[in-house]
């Protein structure tokens with residue numbers, strides 16, 4: 001079975017060396033398109049009422065711009081054009097699944113951290129993506 005469009009879900013805070021290497025190798029092997037996605041999760045909570053407050057548009061835009069800048073750095077290493085860089089605002093699970101459907105992605109690649117103790121019980125973003133994904137998901141060990 002071939003993959004035609006591979007989406008790397010990226011958290012720029014991670015060491016993404018292994019994720020990028022695997023994405024590049026898979027795209028080459030399958031002659032697939034390669035896209036990059038990051039989701040800005042920004043949900044400011046009012047400490048008094050513990051309810052969500054509307055996000056100031058300027059703050060949100062700043063976070064999106066910053067994420068896009070970081071993704072461009074990764075994209076350069078992968079020869080990915082701007083058209084294949086996606087920055088969304090929302091929850092990772094939902095936005096990545098939606099993007100995969102919209103862009104006809106057939107493989108999502110996520111990173112996976114070694115987890116211990118409480119981390120195991122809380123689960124991971126990768127697991128959440130896997131549950132919502134409309135296609136195959138590959139979890140790459142980030143170490």
Ligand code: AMP
Pocket residue numbers: 008009010011014037038039040041092109110111112113123124125126142
């Ligand atoms: P985590 O479970 O949060 O340690 O994240 C594991 C992997 O989930 C990362 O290596 C990324 O592939 C993906 N991921 C986490 N946060 C984001 C995000 N904000 N946007 C896109 N992908 C993410």
